[in-house]
Amino acid sequence: HMRVLSGIQPTGRPHWGNYFGAIVQYIALQDAEQAYYFIANLHALTTVRDKQLLAQYSLDAAMDLIALGLDPQQAVLFVQSDVPEVSELCWILLSGTPMGLLERCHAYKDKKAKGLTADAGLFAYPVLQAADILAYDSDTVPVGEDQVQHIEVCRDIAGSFNHQYGEVFVLPKAKVLDSSARVPGTDGEKMSKSYNNTLAVFEDAKAQKKQIMRIATDSRPMDESKDPQDDVLYLLYSLVAAESDRAEMAELYQRGGFGYGDVKKKLAEAAEAFFADARSRREDWQRRPDDVRDILAAGAAKARQKAGEVLNRAQEACGLKGF
Ligand code: TYM
Structure with missing residues (x-):
């Protein structure tokens, strides 16, 4: 109760x-x-x-x-x-x-x-x-x-x-x-309007992709393994990705040999899919x-x-x- x-x-x-x-x-x-x-x-x-x-x-x-x-x-x-x-x-x-x-x-x-x-x-x-x-x-x-x-x-x-x-x-x-x-923001600090590091839920998909592609990453060599929990792209991805995709991504981080550009693309795609229904319902309510x-x-x-x-x-x- x-x-x-x-x-x-x-x-x-x-x-x-x-x-x-x-x-x-x-x-x-x-x-x-x-x-x-x-x-x-x-x-x-x-x-x-x-x-x-x-x-x-x-x-x-x-x-x-x-x-x-x-x-x-x-x-x-x-x-x-x-x-x-x-x-x-x-x-x-x-x-x-x-x-x-x-x-x-x-x-x-x-x-x-x-x-x-x-x-x-x-x-x-x-x-x-x-x-x-x-x-x-x-x-x-x-x-x-x-x-x-x-x-x-x-x-x-x-x-x-x-x-x-x-x-x-x-x-x-x-x-x-x-x-x-x-939830971390695009700079790794707490996501907050006052830090200017937010991803908006109802952002236009194209604009959001641009924002994601601009997230700063470290200069880790491509073949080095990395703890996914230490990476803001992974943390954001794990919020919007299906469980099996998330597990696959974690493995990729541990194995090494991936590029941040690919991770960003996957993050942008997963975000778009995750919020697609809400974004379309939002347009209905707008009217x-x-x-x-x-x-x-x-x-x-x-x-x-x-x-x-x-x-x-x-x-x-x-x-x-x-x-
Ligand atoms: P506000 O408007 O700043 O935030 C709304 C809710 O979002 C949560 N939140 C976060 N959670 C996880 N990660 C983040 N990066 C993050 N950023 C924001 C906030 O914790 C909050 O739950 N003072 C409140 C509004 C309020 C309120 C209340 C809340 C007024 N009266 C009574 C509860 C009960 C505020 O400024 O939330």
């Missing part, structure tokens, strides 16, 4: 890290007792400052998720800002969150370390995320490894609220896939934006009902109601 929740920021189109780290899990878990998935536009507001772009990315994200196999009949799909209860809950949580807890969080810490000034929204980002999770009594949060710290912060915040006021919140757990918790808006409106109504119950519980527990 899992109660699942996760969110994705509409800061651009989804990349392989989002898909293999998180979205695959959303789809696998969508038949849970409760599955809530949302487009985190309030979080994206901390970085996307272009009104049209934020709105466009938000609708795109919904179409992308549905095209990839998220079924809005099974899971509740909605936009974060359509559930104002979460922002109210966020304030209640902020009131009891130690500064030090947030000062240790990566996004804020990294920005500070670079000598940049941060907005209060970035600082408070993990508390809004905690509100997202707690508002639906979620126990399972499918994410990539980079979000695990945020789930831990959520547990801390929920735990101290419960300690102060009684058992109000469910303590959630992160769910991370062993195989793709940290039906109003249907997607309806799906999001229905999702928001369901989400508000649940979040309203939990908000009420929290308000009563801390003396905001019942006088």
Whole structure:
């Protein structure tokens, strides 16, 4: 009886890290007792400052998720800002969150370390995320490894609220896939929009092939054997290739005598085949934006009902109601 929740920021189109780290899990878990998935536009507001772009990315994200196999009949799909209860809950949580807890969080810490000034929204980002999770009594949060710290912060915040006021919140757990918790980008670092090393799921096949052919490789002699797990091309290939092709490729690496150019071609072909159905479904949804808006409106109504119950519980527990 899992109660699942996760969110994705509409800061651009989804990349392989989002898909293999998180979205695959959303789809696998969508038949849970409760599955809530949302487009985190309030979080994206901390970085996307272009009104049209934020709105466009938000609708795109919904179409992308549905095209990839998220079924809005099974899971509740909605936009974060359509559930104002979460922002109210966020304030209640902020009131009891130690500064030090947030000062240790990566996004804020990294920005500070670079000598940049941060907005209060970035600082408070993990508390809004905690509100997202707690508002639906979620126990399972499918994410990539980079979000695990945020789930831990959520547990801390929920735990101290419960300690102060009684058992109000469910303590959630992160769910991370062993195989793709940290998908590498084209430069071998974690794939991330901010590193400019992403492969987009809905990329045009020709453009994606070009991108793949440009991936930098080492100058290993052709006949030398190589550990496939050390090579970003192999790691990416293993995400999109059929199991038998993947095993064959691993053998080729161990035997030596292959060229990176061939591996890249195979990677581009496998990627195209892997995402072909989703890409064509995505084109269909593109022509039906109003249907997607309806799906999001229905999702928001369901989400508000649940979040309203939990908000009420929290308000009563801390003396905001019942006088
Ligand atoms: P976001 O939008 O950065 O990423 C969405 C999901 O993709 C995962 N991910 C990856 N997984 C594996 N390898 C990678 N290279 C990779 N890059 C991204 C992320 O871990 C994430 O699961 N703060 C969240 C959004 C959010 C949220 C929430 C998530 C807001 N509220 C409540 C869970 C619960 C974020 O920025 O994800």
